[in-house]
Amino acid sequence: MAEGTRSYNDTMDSPTNSQHTVSDDDEIDYTIKPEFYDPDLDDKDELWVNKRRKGQNTDAVLSCPACFTTLCLECQRHEKYLTQYRAVFVVNCKIGNERSMRQFITRPKRGKRRRESGESEVNPGGGEIFKQVCCLLCSTEVGVIDEDEVYHFFNVLPSES
Template structure:
């Protein structure tokens, strides 16, 4: 049985005919720089960050773990918990003011388990409000009564 003209045409245009398949890379002229390429972009970004920090240093630049949005340019790493940071100035963060968390601090115990006269903090404890990424609403930390942000769910990068 001989093939009809339609079958022969389909065979010529099929991707399995490797002699006629042309890669997209063969059509791209790499001698021309793309219009979105800027060789000075890193220097411009560094200058912008230095202007925002006003000469102060930071332990990291913090980003949202879900959408990679920048949350903080200037922060300090926690002394004990190395994956936690605190900051005063943030960007792209929103505070959930309708939700409040309270830490209950118990009195310090002496060596033998008895209560000492010193307390760890005021009896009422501290009040915290959740802080979320303003882009994707992922919870990234909390803010305390003194308006200090405590980040614990972030991606740090070298600053």
């Protein structure tokens, strides 16, 4: 090494040579009861959820994928699309008025030329109108609501109940 240059070990103490390393456990006083700890909190939460559900079973408890806020305590899983759910009673959801969607029923057009091209015709008179449903806290789109006020969730985190 040239004179006047210093190596990394000369300027910094390596963690193995440091005498000043203090563990977090050394700083915690376990004789004092933690201020924000409640050992009965899980039992209290379970009673609250059971009271809200009124003894009804559910396929999942749904949460927002962005902020993990609970959105639904009682829902039914879609038979065909296993990541989709429907519900009537929700919490922490807001209906977006700025965007609505219409589901159109498609049917094949008649005629030899159209049958060969595979074109389909949209039925302008039919279809349902859906409005966007978002998480109340973070505004993440989590599903839609139909004209019958049934919520259809497709962007949620399900958990076993």
